Amino acid sequence: xxxxxxxxxxxxxxxxxxxxxxxxxxxxxxxxxxxxxxxxxxxx
Amino acid sequence: xxxxxxxxxxxxxxxxxxxxxxxxxxxxxxxxxxxxxxxxxxxxxxxxxxxxxxxxxxxxxxxxxxxxxxxxxxxxxxxxxxxxxxxxxxxxxxxxxxxxxxxxxxxxxxxxxxxxxxxxxxxxxxxxxxxxxxxxxxxxxxxxxxxxxxxxxxxxxxxxxxxxxxxxxxxxxxxxxxxxxxxxxxxxxxxxxxxxxxxxxxxxxxxxxxxxxxxxxxxxxxxxxxxxxxxxxxxxxxxxxxxxxxxxxxxxxxxxxxxxxxxxxxxxxxxxxxxxxxxxxxxxxxxxxxxxxxxxxxxxxxxxxxxxxxxxxxxxxxxxxxxxxxxxxxxxxxxxxxxxxxxxxxxxxxxxxxxxxxxxxxxxxxxxxxxxxxxxxxxxxxxxxxxxxxxxxx
Numbered sequence: 001x002x003x004x005x006x007x008x009x010x011x012x013x014x015x016x017x018x019x020x021x022x023x024x025x026x027x028x029x030x031x032x033x034x035x036x037x038x039x040x041x042x043x044x
Numbered sequence: 045x046x047x048x049x050x051x052x053x054x055x056x057x058x059x060x061x062x063x064x065x066x067x068x069x070x071x072x073x074x075x076x077x078x079x080x081x082x083x084x085x086x087x088x089x090x091x092x093x094x095x096x097x098x099x100x101x102x103x104x105x106x107x108x109x110x111x112x113x114x115x116x117x118x119x120x121x122x123x124x125x126x127x128x129x130x131x132x133x134x135x136x137x138x139x140x141x142x143x144x145x146x147x148x149x150x151x152x153x154x155x156x157x158x159x160x161x162x163x164x165x166x167x168x169x170x171x172x173x174x175x176x177x178x179x180x181x182x183x184x185x186x187x188x189x190x191x192x193x194x195x196x197x198x199x200x201x202x203x204x205x206x207x208x209x210x211x212x213x214x215x216x217x218x219x220x221x222x223x224x225x226x227x228x229x230x231x232x233x234x235x236x237x238x239x240x241x242x243x244x245x246x247x248x249x250x251x252x253x254x255x256x257x258x259x260x261x262x263x264x265x266x267x268x269x270x271x272x273x274x275x276x277x278x279x280x281x282x283x284x285x286x287x288x289x290x291x292x293x294x295x296x297x298x299x300x301x302x303x304x305x306x307x308x309x310x311x312x313x314x315x316x317x318x319x320x321x322x323x324x325x326x327x328x329x330x331x332x333x334x335x336x337x338x339x340x341x342x343x344x345x346x347x348x349x350x351x352x353x354x355x356x357x358x359x360x361x362x363x364x365x366x367x368x369x370x371x372x373x374x375x376x377x378x379x380x381x382x383x384x385x386x387x388x389x390x391x392x393x394x395x396x397x398x399x400x401x402x403x404x405x406x407x408x409x410x411x412x413x414x415x416x417x418x419x420x421x422x423x424x425x426x427x428x429x430x431x432x433x434x435x436x437x438x
Binding site for chain 1: 305308309312313316319320323324326355358359
């Protein structure tokens, strides 16, 4: 198997892992964002 | 009994307004659509559609069946939330969601009948000819069973309307079992509809074809169901406000925000799953093609954008923004299912498919009959309100 093909296969797999890790890292701030209600200022 | 039903439904009130803009438009659509349906059955697919051996699936499969099933998912999503996860706050919108799901599936079968022709053969896969190696056999059984399950889920409303207390006790006792069966069947057949496209690795465009397509169909059905419940509950609480229970205040805004929060989280995960689908086939290069741009419109404009709109709307307590995001999401589901079944299917043939006017008018007719049926039921049965004698019975 040519050298480039081996790396081509691994780069595709690496991209899948990167997407999974990026999802997990972004999901935490997204979850916090969605669950934190905007505080409304109440005037007397 | 008839007198009691008339009292409950306010029969004279609903008969007072027969000539309304909606009714006039509906009559015109039916006056054109029903003869066209008869023409289709009398003369066959070739005379009424632009379908061919190259493009055997068109608007009826893409919209009436695939989109209809996805948008009818609100029934199992809400039923499992209320009865299995104990989110009883959502009960006020549950019956309308189940009714939407039931009618959605019923008219999916009607759409399928129009596409298949020969309605007498519809029960074949269930009672006569078992094609156990076919995905379509799986889909046929799922639709048959789930339609039965949804009828059972909605039957308490029918029993309350008719005053059948003994039957009501029996169907109410089935609630948990029927809900579990509904979730199992929905999970299987939403993904089975996606699995149909695993058979077309060379016909479906690589950006839409993925080994994850059954998962895409299932996850997107949850999103479609949530968005459809928001849209439907907003519309029905506005249109049928005289049907609402004056003694029971429903915080529809709060429920909408809760559903919007769930939709934003699922959309977020779905977006990354779609990226995984591209990475799996290493098709990044195809994004820079005309169909690639259209794929980007689908995942950026109708997945990521509504995801953030839902999130901002929920955070800012902006119910209007959540409703707008829901409409965008429903459009996104329609586009996705049409992309998979029409636009990206047979993308490399010269003889591309575009629906005939008769296909379009038949689709509009089926939707109109569905809306009229929904209205007929909501105007009579306890869908948006509870009868006093049955309050707290479920």
